[in-house]
Amino acid sequence: MAFRDMLGGLPRKPVPLIAAGVVLAVGVFGVTWWMGRQAFETTDNAFVQADTVAVAPQIDGYVTEVLVSDNAVVAAGQVLARIDAAAIEAKLAQAEANAQALEAAVRAVDDKARLEEAMIAQRAAGLDSARAEAQLAQAEMDRYDRLSREGWVSAQRVQTVKAGARQAQAAVAQAQATLEAERRTAEALGSARAQTLAQAAGARASVEQARIDLSRTEIRAPVAGVVGARAVRPGQYVRPGATLMSIVPVGQAYVVANFKETQVARLSIGQSVEIRADAFGGQTLTGRIESFAPATGAEFALIPVENAVGNFTKIAQRLPVRIAVDDGQSLAGALRPGLSIQVKVDVRQTPGPTFAEALAAPGHQAHAR
Template identity: 45%
Template sequence: MLKFFRSPASMIALLAGIAGVLLVLYAWRLPPFVTSVETTDNAYVRGYVTIMSPQVSGYVVEVPVKDYEQVKQGQVLARIDGRIYAQKLAQARAALDGQKASLDNSRQSELSARATIASSEAQIDSANAALKRAQLAWDRVSNLNDRGIASASESEQAQATLEQAKAALNQAQAALEVSKQSLATIIVNRSLLEANVASAEATVHLAEIDLQNTSIVAPRDGHLGEVGVRLGQYVAAGTQLMAVVPEDVWVVANFKETQLEGMEVGQPVSIVVDALGKQRLTGRIERFSPAAGSEFAVIKPDNATGNFVKIAQRVGVRISIDPDQSLARSLTPGLSVVVNVDKSVEPEAKTAAK
């Protein structure tokens, strides 16, 4: 037996076997390699990468920015020829002026109609007065006629005057009704004219928006990606011109489902950045994905067909970067990192509560 251990080949085989056993124990996290630290290299820096696209079509007349340039919110990134849109705006404003003139004319017609009503009412008063005089004259002639004093011609004239006064009163009353109906028609048409004015105003606002949209501006502070648009290029609505990447970044680490037990929001995280020479940053668990990554895949796996092999799924964990770290400014979306989470450390909120 001692000769067996003295043999170099036997010692190497023994050591290799021990190393193999230890490797299996480490891979399966079995004693004595049980640890509360979970690690994954399936983690990447993420950010708000905004693809800039125009809302109107036209030829590009200005591209004042270059690749990877830093931009400020509201800075012009590209400009589309706006002459056509400026003329459409002028046309819309002219149509609006025409509709407003029609509305003003309606208001003036209303004033005229009300004046006509007042005139018709005055004519009715005049007709009533004439009818009263004619009625009195007829009464006198009728009394004289009953006594045999008045002549036939006087009686006929008084009767004709009375009938004429009654007709004049009816005519004045009819004229008043016509004036009132004309006023009602004007007021009813007013709502249509007001709607036309509102429609013309909306058309003006749309034309103003289209003219403003000929200038593509940065929505936030950040850096540009590669500028794909060129001077003189014809672009349509939705054409991808360039990307704006703001300064805000975070990490999405995809842990296996077997690693999630014990992880909580607020736990500290250590982040090793490959692009920064393996230097470390700190962060906090912010939130967990509501589903495994396979659920968000375009083509979902169908495990109901063929032989089934259980594969540990991965769940995304969003990690915020702690502030006041100078290296954090060097992080850009897409960089790969290694994330370590010590599940034995209580979250910050629980520690503060104690």
């Protein structure tokens, strides 16, 4: 009885007052939630990405040095590793010697060509001399022929003069043949020179290729960033195309948020985005919508979904949206590819093309940095 008396002595709150408070709280929460839904589109299906570059050798050989460690910060052009260059240096020396020999062969052909020019001039002079001798012999033969008809010279003498004239004509023919042979020799030298020049050009190309291969024994960073997934060690034999390590340009990370197709109608290029990463606790970053993917994520899957089946169930698809992180933020450089992100897009303004407009005219997808 005493306990009941004590309870009876406590003040009691009216039930209607409590119910009104609950209704008011639910109403405030509902209004806040509805206003938030009207002003923002959110998703936690978002991740940090970066244009990671795989580093691979362009020649084969044994690795002599690895000059970087895991997670090392590297600059563009920095030497990451070296491949044994002895064999390539030998190839370069051989190519240079071959090129020098062929260049000397070109000079030898040029010397022969100059000699042939002199020989052609000499043969041409000999032909002129033979023609002059033939003209003289022909004139003498004509004179002796007249004298023979008048009885002043013997027939034997006429025969001797005629033989001399025939010899002079034969000498002219021989001189012409010799001159033609020299000219053909000069033409052959021209063809030989062209062939040798082509061989010399090929040899110089081999020298240049050997020099390029020698420069490739030093594997350099194609971009600035942080080394990751380093799989190369000294003494390892590597082949062209094999991934030795990756370089992540962490200062150029961006966010890819996968929004439902029921959300993208309110999105537009340039809208402000609040970015929250679990790794940063309660700290946030800001960014802007940069572009929309040309297809849903399912279309880029290794095994695309086949919807033309009898047991089809409609599921809201996800569309990747690229979000650029605003510059000048201290946490921007701390974003690492693969981090989970929550994004909240302010859809109260449409500073650029909407999703439908951007996809209808891809050129409108301007970068919104």
